[in-house]
Amino acid sequence: MSVVDDLTWHLDKADNAIASIIFAHGAGAGFDSEFMQIVTNGLVAKGINVYRFNFPYMQQRALDGKRRPPNRMPALEQSFAERLAKYNDDLPLFVAGKSMGSRVAALVSNDEKVHGVIALGYPFHPPKKLEKTRLEPLLQTTKPVLILQGDRDALGNKQDIDGYQLPKTIELQFFADGDHDLKPRVRSGHSHQQHLAQAISSMVQFLEQHS
Structure with a gap:
């Protein structure tokens, strides 16, 4: 069956x-996961419109129930970029993501519509593979970045992140004893x-600062 991406x-x-905010999900769960829903509800309560979507592989899972790996990064980037192109509201626009979704958000962030990037659990490297860093999306963006x-x-x-030389445009906030879900x-x-x-709260402050 072909991969589905209906751009809704x-x-x-x-x-x-x-x-x-256009808010992208992580690798293992779609836009309607509990984590995505909690963050979305919190932002909406504080005056932020939140657009969520499924990447093509996750949309396919929603249709047939079969688990499959994420699309390759160019396809994920295209999927996000096409939704950026759809945005036609006058409100300041930010891109955000959970884990993998934040990596994709950073890749598309140089679009002229985007005011900044927010990452919730940025995947700096695969588990137990510290040498395979994923810093490039953060280094190539010209927009302010908030990493939670x-x-x-x-x-x-x-400890890992303290060893990186990240640009001053990146604001880092650490959560005590938090795992990849901040838990x-x-x-x-x-x-x-x-x-x-x-x-x-930190996301809203960032939005207000850079709108």
């Missing part, structure tokens, strides 16, 4: 919105709910 998106519209990262993220923890362990004294609420 799901819009969660805020009252009196101040900005818009768990400090024990298996795809880029605080801390119970014994840490922190909660996932608290971390997600702080992440949403």
